[in-house]
Amino acid sequence: MKVLITGGAGFIGSHVAEHFIKQQHDVYVVDNLSSGYRANIPFIDDDHFFHTDIRNYDEIESIIQTHQFDIIIHLAAVVSVVDTVENPEESNDVNISALVHLLELCRKHLSHLKKFIFASSAAVYGNETTLPKSINSHIQPESPYAIQKYSSEQYVKLYHTLYHLPTTSLRFFNVYGPKQDPQSQYSGVLSIMKNCFDHDKTFTFFGDGEQTRDFVYVKDIVQAVQVVLKQQASDGQVYNVGTSQPTSLLAIYKTFVSLYQKEIPVAFADPRDGDVKHSYADIEPLKQLGFLNRYTLQEGLDEYLKFEMNH
Template sequence: MSKILITGGAGFIGSTLADKLIEEGNQVVIVDDLSMGDVENLPKSMNVTFHEESITNHFFMTKLLITNNFDYIYLLAAVASVADSIERPIETHAVNQNANLNILETIRKEKLTPKKIVFSSSAAVYGNGPELPKKETSSIDPMSPYAIDKFATERFMVDYGKLYGLPTVCTRFFNVYGPKQNPKSPYSGVLSIVSDCLVRDDIFTLFGDGSQTRDYVYIDDVVDALLILATTPEAKNDVYNVATGETISLVDVIKAYESASGRKVKVVKKEARLGDVQDSLADITKLRGLGYEPKVNVTAGLAKYWDALQEK
């Protein structure tokens, strides 16, 4: 049994990961300030300890890390909104970079011995560069404070690993979707907002003409990737794309969702938004080299997502 910390563990990805880790018999500690997460998402288990706290509380985080000396640490807490980071760059920077740096410093100074520290970064770091698919070595062009913080924190993770011998690894998530995503959050993935509109028969606001393409990756595949990266010793001080390696336009993904749900999406179009990326597609060769294989294509994923919503 491993002792595992998940920051942002009441959120969509964190809580789904927690479910899986609990299922495998681990002891999980979750830190989440519930600004975007939901208590309802937490696993109902004796093996979960939940702290409603911000990772920006450095005193609290330092004490927690020293007291527990975790086997594995997943850093998923973030203010994951491009728009919010443009509105509040300093406040979001405190969460998206400084808090994670404090965690690294605590591990270094206190000589803690986690087997792996997994940091969740984002495909947003690539920006609008023309090269597709995006390889981990593709040019970086962060177009928002959110993307800047994600990239800078990646560099801290990789270089702390190399300089101080810490077992760090970073994921660049592409467009993750699935049950537990919060459509009310301004940070939410487009598919959770489409889902909500389908459930409520509301109008979906489409920014731009819908030709923008994305690499949508189902939550179960993301959890698989996180577990592989945490438990593969050679995956360290490095960055990995987490995606499917397939792309689909927003217009086509809406059509696919309509056929999965048997309902029509009511769409109203607006101007494209500042800082939004036009096209996104991952090269996942590097992650595949560790044994990762996405199992859920977008058609199957949307059907699973819709079924889960119906059960709710």
């Protein structure tokens, strides 16, 4: 099948692309390399790589008309919450308008489309305290990023309701794994901690380190994509993707200590404004489709470290 992955040169996108390549699909990537790297996807040749912005509407339309994709995985986005606060209008264009444009192109040109998957985020729940976060939990977006993800989910759902497009949104929790960019200021906390262990630098906990998150290994994200692709029942739906396990940052630190067999200096700073203390996902609806986490935190971290050592 022909698969288009927007943002396919990024952290998650490169794993999704590799998965589809291994399954012998014909995989195309659209990416402007604003936060991704061409080197993340050496298995995609130049004929399958479009170095362009998803806001280049004419070019995107021509790509979609020409290639008649069966599957579209839409991951391209302004991913930094801080960037969306600083540039709400531009991030709206990327995170909402370009998505609506893509949905319109699917409606107009891809009558045989088998699935459109949109990458949403646990950020939509904000600081609402109910746990676990379920799809029916109260939504409390607290940044342009979260508003943009939630609005996009609504559009994605609406295109199913109005036009029967086979769309699904996945709310990713805290994803970690190989190719996560530790240089990025906004990178996941886990890759930042790993970077500190690699270079014996001080890791700073904001708060007491007891805050919990639902850390999900990137290959389990790929599995979630695969599961919803196969299940028509997922059309028009939104799912959490996590592990259902809250893990504290201190626990992560201890796991790193055991994997690296060393300690590094740590510091404690004031909690960051607006940081939620605890978060983990209710993934029951996804499990009902056949999803089962394949990676414990220990296994995911172990594979992550081994991958980075070999590259």
